[in-house]
Amino acid sequence: MPELGLRYADGICFSEGDQVVVDFVNKIEAGENYLNTPNMAFKVNGLNKVNKALAPFADLDSLPFYDYNLDDQFLLDQGLFQMTKELLKERLAGYPYPVPTLFFLTSRGCPHRCSYCNNSRYINLFGHNIMRFYNIDRIIEELEYTLGHLNFIEVVVFGDDDFFMRSRKQLEYFANTYKKRIGLPFGIAVSANTYRKEKVEILLDSGLKVIQLGVQSGSQRTLDEVYNRKIKISKTKDVVQQMASYHKTHGLDVLLDFIIDNPYETRDDIIQTYQFILDLPLHVRINIFFLAFFPGTPIYNKALMDGIIKPFNEKEFRFYTRSHVTYQRNYETFLILLARFLRRHRRLRRYFTKYPLRVLGRHPVRCIASILPESFYFMMSKRVQ
Ligand code: SF4
Known part of the structure; x- marks a missing residue:
């Protein structure tokens, strides 16, 4: 969102930078005017100059591999440091496992258009939804090259929005080649619709x-x-149970994402998320995110119109992973956070089996619990975060 980026920088790239960065750097080097570079915006005499956006870059296979030669790379974190393998190894560990992990994209774009997601912003920018894929041989070659430099990597996570957009034939070819030439454990993200x-x-x-x-x-x-997600919840439940069954047979870990603290949900909506979570096998991991209103998304525009947020107000851009309950300081949201807390702490699970948790979600208990003020649930929610 150029209006925000230009508060801090003289110029920013607001769309894909693959083509334009070369053009931009060449112009700077030659001392030429670079202020018309497409996909970029600049601050000119105190005003924002936002240039036209190009169509999405199509030929992904023509791009060079990511540069992992560390000799001329640095880490900027309270000082500028020469990048080393040790530093990178440390920085690449943490999610979803505490081991060095390489995040890698094999496609760009998502077939969906959720109202809160950056994909909606790109679809608005490009005028349509466009998926692009790297060729599988190229993916394997780049992985071999990268892992040759980063020989400490233990897991590869493919960050594609929906890895199952590829056909079965392509996945077969990928699986055979990956197993022979890479062989590391890996992770993917999929949608219930393409599963x-x-x-x-x-x-x-x-x-x-x-x-x-x-x-x-x-x-x-x-x-x-609210979210413009064309996915039936019954289908999602079914897919989750199927995926979870591979934990015992193949050691497959399942991670599920949820968004809470959405001002457009009723308490009855929230309790349905709580019940969904209670029905999950205990080995399924859950990520609870706080709804963030990203400028350029439909939900941002709606919240602006409804007076829930103010335009480009940075205070409202809360961190979607680490935040406090703002809009839904109520018993039902507290229950979701409590359920997550108990799932995380193995020792506590046995004191709080599913049955008492189900009772807490029943209508009469909710009615009584709702007598307590919002401030109480705000405080309680903080305790279980
Ligand atoms: S499915 Fe995921 S990545 Fe795709 S638009 Fe929705 S939230 Fe974004």
Whole structure:
């Protein structure tokens, strides 16, 4: 969002930079005017100059490999430091496992258009939804090259928005080649709509270790009317149970994403997310995110119109992973955070089995609990975060 970036920088690239960065650097080097570079915006005499956006870059295979020669790379973190393998190894560990992990993209774009997601912003910018894929041979070659430099990597996570957008034939070729030439455990993200049992099974044999799926809400109303996600919650439940069954047979870990603290949800919507979480097998890991209103997304525009947020107000851009409950300081949201807290702490689980948690979610208990003020649930929610 150029209006924000230009508060801090003289110029920014607001779309894909693959083509334009070369042009931009060449112009600077030659002392030429670079202020018309497409996909970029500049501050000129105190005003924002936003240039035209190019169509999305199509020929991904023509791009060079990412540069992992560390000799001329630096780390900027409270000082400028020469990048080293040790530093990189440290920085690349943490999610989803505490071991050095390489995040890698094999495609760009997502077939969906969720109202809160940066994909919506790109779709608005490009005028349509466009998926682009790297060729599989090229992916394997780049992985070999990269892992040759970063020989400490233990897991590869493919960051594609939906890895199952590839055909079964392509996945078969990928699985065979990856197993022979790379062989590290790997993770993917998929959607309940593209999930297919046979696709998972192809990948399980080549090292699939973790699979991530966005649920976001247990309420169909929220998914349809607020998030614009064309996915049936019943289908998601079914897919989650199928994925979870591979934990015992293949050691597959399942990660599910949920979004809470959404001002457009009712308490009945929220309790459906809570019930969804209670139904999950305990080995399934859950990520709870706080709804963030990103400028350029439909939900940002709606919240602006409804007076929930102010335009480009940085205070409202809360960190979506680490934040406090703002809009839904109520018993139901507290229950979701409590359920996550108990799932995380193995020792506590046995004191709080599913049955008492279910009772806490029942209507009469909710009615009584709702007598307590918002400030109480705000405080309690902080305790279980
Ligand atoms: S499915 Fe995920 S990546 Fe795709 S638009 Fe929705 S939130 Fe974004």
